Amino acid sequence: MAKVSWMSPDYPEIPYDGPPRNVAYIDQLSFDPDLQPKHSEIAGTDPASKILILDVDILEATGREPYRGDVLISGQKFAHIGTIPNKKLLLEDNSVRVFHGKGRTLMPGLGDAHTHFTWNGGDLDQLAELGVEEHTLLTARSAECFLDSGYTMCFGAASAKKRLDVVIRDAINAGDIPGPRFLANGQEMARRGGELVGGITAFADGPEEMRQVIREHIELGVDQIKLSMSGESITEIRDAEDCYYEPEETAACVDEAHKHKKRVCSHARARESVQQSIDYGVDVIYHASYIDEKGMDDLEKRKSKHIVAPAINCDYGFAWTPHGTYARDLAHFVERFGFTPHESIIAATYGVAKLFMRSHEMGQIKEGNYADCLIVEGNPLENIRMLQDHDLLNIIIINGRVHKAGVKDPVIDFAG
Numbered sequence: 443m444a445k446v447s448w449m450s451p452d453y454p455e456i457p458y459d460g461p462p463r464n465v466a467y468i469d470q471l472s473f474d475p476d477l478q479p480k481h482s483e484i485a486g487t488d489p490a491s492k493i494l495i496l497d498v499d500i501l502e503a504t505g506r507e508p509y510r511g512d513v514l515i516s517g518q519k520f521a522h523i524g525t526i527p528n529k530k531l532l533l534e535d536n537s538v539r540v541f542h543g544k545g546r547t548l549m550p551g552l553g554d555a556h557t558h559f560t561w562n563g564g565d566l567d568q569l570a571e572l573g574v575e576e577h578t579l580l581t582a583r584s585a586e587c588f589l590d591s592g593y594t595m596c597f598g599a600a601s602a603k604k605r606l607d608v609v610i611r612d613a614i615n616a617g618d619i620p621g622p623r624f625l626a627n628g629q630e631m632a633r634r635g636g637e638l639v640g641g642i643t644a645f646a647d648g649p650e651e652m653r654q655v656i657r658e659h660i661e662l663g664v665d666q667i668k669l670s671m672s673g674e675s676i677t678e679i680r681d682a683e684d685c686y687y688e689p690e691e692t693a694a695c696v697d698e699a700h701k702h703k704k705r706v707c708s709h710a711r712a713r714e715s716v717q718q719s720i721d722y723g724v725d726v727i728y729h730a731s732y733i734d735e736k737g738m739d740d741l742e743k744r745k746s747k748h749i750v751a752p753a754i755n756c757d758y759g760f761a762w763t764p765h766g767t768y769a770r771d772l773a774h775f776v777e778r779f780g781f782t783p784h785e786s787i788i789a790a791t792y793g794v795a796k797l798f799m800r801s802h803e804m805g806q807i808k809e810g811n812y813a814d815c816l817i818v819e820g821n822p823l824e825n826i827r828m829l830q831d832h833d834l835l836n837i838i839i840i841n842g843r844v845h846k847a848g849v850k851d852p853v854i855d856f857a858g
Contacts, residue, residue: 455780462785464793465505471796472746473725477705478799479625479665484841486617489517491539491842494532498543498817500524502807503550503791505784508823513548515813518842523809539844541837541851547821549787550805551594551622551814551840552829553794554758554768555751556728559584559610559624560602560642561759569602570641581606585614585621587765589845592835594814595794595804598627599707599728599757600668602642608663620845623814625665625798630709631655631695632670636686638709643670649694656698666705669695669724672712676756683732685714692718713737720744726797728753749797754778769829776826783826813842817851 493515499508500523511524514532532538559581562569569577588596601607607626614621629644631652637643646655656667671687673680692708699706700723707726710716716733718724720740727750730737741748755770756763763770775786795805803811817837820828828834838846 458780458782460782461507462505462782462788464781464785464788467745468788468793468796468801470746471749473705473799474700476703477700477725478703479705482611482615482623483518484615484617484623487518487842490537492516492521492532492535492537493539493541493813493839493842493844494526494529495541495548495817496543498546498548499821500807501547501549501787501823503788504806504808505788508547508821510545513807513815515839515842518812520807520809520811520813523807541817541847543817546836547816547818548807549816549818549822550791550807551816551838552592552769552772552787552790553595553597553622553797553805554588554593554790555597555726555749555794555797556599556753556757557588557596557624558599558602558757558759559588559596560600560606561757561765563759563764564761566602566639566760567641569639572602574603574606577603577606578609581610582613582619582621584759584765585610585619585624588622588768589620589838589840591766591768591832592816592829592838593768594622594838594840595798596622596624597726597794597797598625598665599753600627600630600642600670600709602629604629604644604659605662611665612663622840623798623804626663627666627668627707628659628662628664630668630670631659633686633691636670636673636680638670638674638680649690652691652695653698656695656704657702660699660702660704664704666707666726667695667699669706669708671708671710671715671718672729674709674711676760682711683713685710685712685718687715687718689718689722692724693722696723720748723747725749726751749793751797766832767830772829773827783823786826787822814840 495513501508514522611624611626646652673684675682705725708724711729711731713732775781792805795801819834836848
């Protein structure tokens with residue numbers, strides 16, 4: 443039988459109902475260890491605190507099917523999963539906070555690979571005119587909204603002002619404001635005449651100016667660099683099939699960022715922008731909307747070196763994709779990409795932890811991992827859309843601290 447192009451309407455869609463297929467793919471992702479972001483933790487968790495969670499269905503995000511058990515969190519991390527030694531003594535200890543799961547689902551906190559804390563949920567053209575004080579408050583509110591939505595990991599995809607992502611990241615890590623673990627970006631970099639929103643863009647033309655702007659971003663303390671390589675049809679001024687970068691510019695950007703141990707991500711909808719991203723080693727490719735057969739084949743050959751984050755519901759923070767609705771993407775992966783609900787959750791947990799280059803300590807319910815988790819009322823493997831309902835996210839824990847506990851689980855902090 444002749445090979446059918448993935449772009450063809452005749453491409454077969456075969457329903458799948460087996461064990462998760464994407465764990466092995468995520469396992470083989472291997473960024474250059476020299477590009478490891480600076481290690482950070484969130485301050486403020488009492489190392490003596492203990493949280494005991496009883497009788498939950500444990501969805502590890504390892505590929506294992508959920509199983510009933512108990513979980514002990516000690517300080518920042520998971521101490522025991524499934525069976526708890528000395529459980530009777532822990533229950534008699536008034537300093538241990540106890541949650542009764544009653545069969546609810548315990549799963550890792552979610553992750554977003556394409557985050558814009560600084561977007562205002564409306565007219566992006568107004569962002570440039572927004573005072574830095576007001577914009578800082580808006581950005582902090584967005585960070586808390588992600589955490590309220592069950593997201594404990596966010597990978598910054600561009601900041602509307604130079605230092606906003608960096609400042610908010612540092613405030614979260616210091617324990618000053620609530621928010622997810624966060625890797626900060628700077629303003630997206632575009633050629634003059636190729637910007638999507640002018641007032642929130644860093645401009646550079648040619649390899650040398652682009653290298654200079656990248657160095658300026660790095661001096662601000664960003665974790666990664668964003669290239670705005672293609673148009674975006676929703677702007678109504680730049681066509682998504684147009685690529686504005688020349689190959690030598692993309693090559694220079696990747697070389698300069700990697701020289702300074704920073705990864706590169708690209709807004710790449712146009713075919714040529716995706717191909718350049720692959721050819722010159724852009725680490726994280728956003729959208730890839732108009733990738734062609736050659737691009738798909740090249741990605742397959744280099745799949746251990748690139749992450750594609752399609753952001754198929756478009757960037758959150760627009761009027762039609764308001765903050766707080768991020769989990770719609772999980773349903774889209776199931777309904778449009780043929781993922782199973784289990785695979786979609788694994789992509790948004792273990793997969794994002796791999797993007798953070800911290801999958802050894804985040805993104806799965808494992809002993810020794812950071813205790814970032816949700817207790818959900820229901821089974822998201824039966825209904826992935828339930829993760830969009832904040833009322834069903836009964837308990838949200840990050841870094842071993844309770845961010846939210848619903849009416850079934852009153853907040854009582856015995857540990858002080």
